[in-house]
Amino acid sequence: MYEETQEREQQISGSKTKGEGENVRETWTRPSQFFFYCLGYAVNFGNVWRFPYLCYKNGGAAFLIPYMIILLVAGIPIFCLEVTLGQYISLGPATLFPKLAPILLGLGVGMVIISFLTAIYFNIIMAWIFFYIFATFNAVLPWSNCNNDFNTPACYMEEGGAMCRNRSLYYYDHSCLNASEYCQLGHLSALNHTHCYNPDSPTQIKPVEGTVLRVMASEEFFRNRMLRVTGRTWDDMGEMQWELVGFLLFAWIIVGACLVKGIKMTGKIVYFTALFPYLILVILFARGITLDGAYQGLEFYLLKPNITRLTEVEVWSDAAIQIFYSLGICFGCHITLSSYNKFSNNCVRDTFAIAIFNCLTSVFIGLVIFSILGFMAKELGMVVEEVATSGSGLVFIVFPAAISLMPFPQIWSILFFIMLLTIGLGSQFTMVETVLTALVDQFESLQVYKAQVVTFTCLLLFVMGLTMCLEGGIYMFELFFFFSAGFSIIVLGLMQLIGVQSVFGYRNMMLAMREMGIDQPRVVTWYWAVTWLFLTPATLIMIAFFYLHLFMPAYWGDYEFPSEIQVLGWLLCGSSMISIPIGAIIAIAKNKGSMKNLFVPSPEFCPASVRPLLKAKGTETEPRFRYTMYHNDAFMDTEMTTKEKSHPPEK
Known part of the structure; x- marks a missing residue:
């Protein structure tokens, strides 16, 4: 049946006029094009x-x-x-x-x-x-440092942070601050060199480094x-x-x-x-x-x-x-x-x-x-x-x-x-x-x-x-x-x-x-x-x-x-x-037959090689045409022969 289908495709494409051929659907030049197109589509930003x-x-x-x-x-x-x-x-x-x-x-x-x-x-x-x-x-790279006009004081560079840590200080806005100065940025007071506390609630203690929000230079660029x-x-x-x-x-x-x-x-x-x-x-x-x-x-x-x-x-x-x-x-x-x-x-x-x-x-x-x-x-x-x-x-x-x-x-x-x-x-x-x-x-x-x-x-x-x-x-x-x-x-x-x-x-x-x-x-x-x-x-x-x-x-x-x-x-x-x-x-509004028609395939639900036959024979035969896999050729010949006997083609 596969060989018969291919033969039918060739016959149909060979019988097209120039005007009909203009609407022939494009196909991939090689099967690999479809494969790589799908692969390129599937591999996306989500991956x-x-x-x-x-x-x-x-x-x-x-x-x-x-x-x-x-x-x-x-x-x-x-x-x-x-x-x-x-x-x-x-x-x-x-x-x-x-x-x-x-x-x-x-x-x-x-x-x-x-x-x-x-x-x-x-x-x-x-x-x-x-x-x-x-x-x-x-x-x-403009996102690699905090020296740009779009950067804020909260911008943090690890290079500057490492330099301040070597001096037991804390980096902020291109400067090295002691614990007291750094805690004040968060409206807190220094408890010691490593922790701050809230004067209004002395039991609230937090590390100095967590007092001020640090923002990566790349985040500020973005x-x-x-x-x-x-x-x-x-x-x-x-x-x-x-x-x-x-x-x-x-x-x-x-x-x-x-x-x-x-x-x-x-x-x-x-x-x-x-x-x-x-x-x-x-x-x-x-x-x-x-x-x-x-x-x-x-x-x-x-x-x-x-x-x-x-x-x-x-x-x-x-x-x-x-x-x-x-x-x-x-x-x-x-x-x-x-x-x-x-x-x-x-x-x-x-x-x-x-x-x-x-x-x-x-x-x-x-x-x-x-x-x-x-x-x-x-x-x-x-x-x-x-x-x-x-x-x-x-x-x-x-x-x-x-x-x-x-x-x-x-x-x-x-x-x-x-x-x-x-x-x-x-x-x-x-x-x-x-x-x-x-x-x-x-x-x-x-x-x-x-x-x-x-x-x-x-x-x-x-x-x-x-x-x-x-x-x-x-x-x-x-x-x-x-x-x-x-x-x-x-x-x-x-x-x-x-x-x-x-x-x-x-x-x-x-x-x-x-x-x-x-x-x-x-x-x-x-x-x-x-x-x-x-x-x-x-x-x-x-x-x-x-x-x-x-x-x-x-x-x-x-x-x-x-x-x-x-x-x-x-x-x-x-x-x-x-x-x-x-x-x-x-679909219901356009339906002129029984409701069952809404749930069955139309005559054109068939391979592209068969659809031109529907148009070639006209609307008179279209309602009676049905594409049945593996039995279509015999069915089609029987249907068309019967129809042609009652309505012979014009010469």
């Missing part, structure tokens, strides 16, 4: 600033146990489901799911909305990276120089940061210029964006493990597993959320990328390979990060736990501070931030391509205006990101980061799984794989049956429950966002989920 922190926080190497279990029971099954559907139907999510069942009209739209919202704040990170790259071209967020709140977002606006525009120009030529161009670019980060990671790791203190960092990260943490619900919840973030499932991106595959590509093999590469990459990035953090802790006389953090603070505060302590810091800074840049581009290409594909699939006439569609989309995303370039823009960024792709991807993933298995079914999924020429061992087919039908939906329900149970309000640093902003965040989260009931209402 750098989230996984290493979660690993050390949740028991070190022991965290890999729930991580791998969730990967097997939820991550890989949903990943494979998406790439199989996309490759088989050759459509993006916004047009695929309505053809699967009209009632699912809003499911694919919700996925595209998530990609759209994520793309907005993702390029803000790219703008920050460009800011740091340009700042690196200085004789002295907060006071780049963001200028100091003193800003949601009620006062400050002025526009035109430097960041320029870098944001530059980032969107790069993304748009690469996407305007279509997947054949970006398919070549992703070879670089997917592989180049590994080269830099190897270089950074080779340097990191030679630094004094690297072993302590690695020991803290992986070498002392705490098995007892596996009994805590939070550990399993963190593992599940990280799998969704890391693989990027339920964003509609895997469906989009696989829709450009050749019909015969072995997408199941790619699923396992990409998932394994992604997980190994996460572990390796953690080795790089913690080898250098161990060095930093050693240099500052601290323990690794005191310097380890997650999120933007890791890559824009802690890691730059660690790099500034290394010989030739400009070189290592350039390498690190270019690595982040290429990682970000790989993910951003995919999310924006998902939005573009949704538009072009929905309005096929736009295919000939690809440049205009790309330009308009990138311009719209750029404008929507401008609020994050305000002095208080970090708050808007964190709001998007908290809510745009959290609980919603779990809900959409569950709806996707239920919709596909209840309408299309496990048996038809297996037949679709066989029709595409994908042969699988029996144990793998049983694996899909157990996960798709039982384990994965149960896991998603538990993840959703614990996500809500353990949810914390959005915040940044010590500033928890006001309640009305939390409501705004949930509205942002609901913007993708609300598309499901809205789509169902629209």
Whole structure:
């Protein structure tokens, strides 16, 4: 049957007129382009600033146990489901799911909305990276000292601190103070050379060094120089940061210029964006493990597993959320990328390979990060736990501070931030391509205006990101980061799984794989049956429950966002989920037959090679046409022959 399908594809493509051929869907030049595109998308900022922190926080190497279990029971099954559907139907999510069942009209739209919202704040990170790259071209890294006009008296340099400690004094604002002077900064009195006390409450005693808040020079560069967020709140977002606006525009120009030529161009670019980060990671790791203190960092990260943490619900919840973030499932991106595959590509093999590469990459990035953090802790006389953090603070505060302590810091800074840049581009290409594909699939006439569609989309995303370039823009960024792709991807993933298995079914999924020429061992087919039908939906329900149970309000640093902003965040989260009931209402309103029609695949839920036959025969035969795997050719011939006898073609 596979050979027959291929022959039918060739006959159809050979019979197209010039006008029809203009709307033929692009495909990858080589299967490896799909693999590296997916790998570049899966390996994203979350692998750098989230996984290493979660690993050390949740028991070190022991965290890999729930991580791998969730990967097997939820991550890989949903990943494979998406790439199989996309490759088989050759459509993006916004047009695929309505053809699967009209009632699912809003499911694919919700996925595209998530990609759209994520793309907005993702390029803000790219703008920050460009800011740091340009700042690196200085004789002295501006985040390595407290001698800048944006620094405050609380800025702390270890070099100055060490000099003061040798004199039994305390460093503050480029000066060495005695215990009495230092205690007065905190409105306390000196008890002795090492402790202060509160005159109004003499029993309140604290160490002298803990009296005044110390701020790292790299943190002041991030907060006071780049963001200028100091003193800003949601009620006062400050002025526009035109430097960041320029870098944001530059980032969107790069993304748009690469996407305007279509997947054949970006398919070549992703070879670089997917592989180049590994080269830099190897270089950074080779340097990191030679630094004094690297072993302590690695020991803290992986070498002392705490098995007892596996009994805590939070550990399993963190593992599940990280799998969704890391693989990027339920964003509609895997469906989009696989829709450009050749019909015969072995997408199941790619699923396992990409998932394994992604997980190994996460572990390796953690080795790089913690080898250098161990060095930093050693240099500052601290323990690794005191310097380890997650999120933007890791890559824009802690890691730059660690790099500034290394010989030739400009070189290592350039390498690190270019690595982040290429990682970000790989993910951003995919999310924006998902939005573009949704538009072009929905309005096929736009295919000939690809440049205009790309330009308009990138311009719209750029404008929507401008609020994050305000002095208080970090708050808007964190709001998007908290809510745009959290609980919603779990809900959409569950709806996707239920919709596909209840309408299309496990048996038809297996037949679709066989029709595409994908042969699988029996144990793998049983694996899909157990996960798709039982384990994965149960896991998603538990993840959703614990996500809500353990949810914390959005915040940044010590500033928890006001309640009305939390409501705004949930509205942002609901913007993708609300598309499901809205789509169902629209489908019901448009339905002119029985309600059963809303829950059955449309005639166009079939391979791309078959859909032209529907259009060629016209609407008269379309309602009677049905694509039945493995029996379609005989069925189609019988149907068409019967119809042609009663309505012979015009000469």
